[in-house]
Amino acid sequence: MFTGIVEETGEIVDVHDGPEGRRIRVAASFCEDLEHGQSIAVSGACLTVEDWNADDFELFCSEETLERTYLDEVEVGDAVNLERALPADGRFDGHFVQGHVDGVGEVTEIEQVGDDWYFGFSLPEELARYVVEKGSICVDGISLTVADLRDDDGDFVVAIIPATYDLTTLSGKAVGDPVHLEVDVVAKYVERLTEGYV
Template structure:
């Protein structure tokens, strides 16, 4: 489990294809990752992977063929920057939101523009995911915990402050770039548990239905 608060950017020092799978070597020098142990869970661009062969300069991680096909890890190459976050511990401050590191799909950047001192990004989701995204709800983009500012059909927007742009690889995201998406953990289970169609006319969550069922559950 993660928070979506990125600890720093690592660098792909090696990507070795092994049949349909791959092994990544991540350079983490200067990030304070010297205590990474064999078997630790680390989110790489929002994808939970297991660290192997840790050393002061970094660690390696195996990536299955399925993960390569469902995430942007298959697009990476030597020298690419990746967002890193180690898994939660009992003493971790809980900022952001609960992120599992299990990517639901990929979205494509369709707009990037200045918005005051920040940047406004718009992404288009694949069919089936937009129903779980709500305005002012949470979403993880390449492992970054963000607040959704607007939703319209398969498209949603987020506002990126300068601090986030500087500390993550979103500064390299341009129109046409693909990113990993993990929807809010709560939204993922609500529809399943309630057995209801939660979609509104704009494709987002029906907040009225959520509120109504919340009242009913109180008796």
């Protein structure tokens, strides 16, 4: 379980593609605190620590993960958002995030308004029913609130405060770049529970 509150950005320092999947090494400041088997959200995708040292850690991306994310496209030098799993006694500051990427969207617009930023993202048709204005959505591991839902265009807009812009990979995004999307799991459970009643 995660909250969508990014701890820091890490840097991809090694990528190895093999017949079973892809191994990625990520440099981060908290590596000395890691343990084997810990879960880390890497730009919103929940992955498992397999190896680590004082400077970086290694993750394995299965074919399933690569098919559902854009992690098959990351390269050495790329930045990724990082969040370790929420401890049982930790603060819950974002929203329920599982680290299960539902789909990949694209940045459709970026606009700075004063100190804030407005980002537009495309929304895959199969996810649109789970997204509502003022509802929660996770974009590249960041817990965000939908400011505007544009059904005609098939995209949505979020407002980004300076702290979020500076502390995440959003500051390096450009129009056309891919992003991981995870919709609010509560919406999916409600849909499942109410099937047959409508």
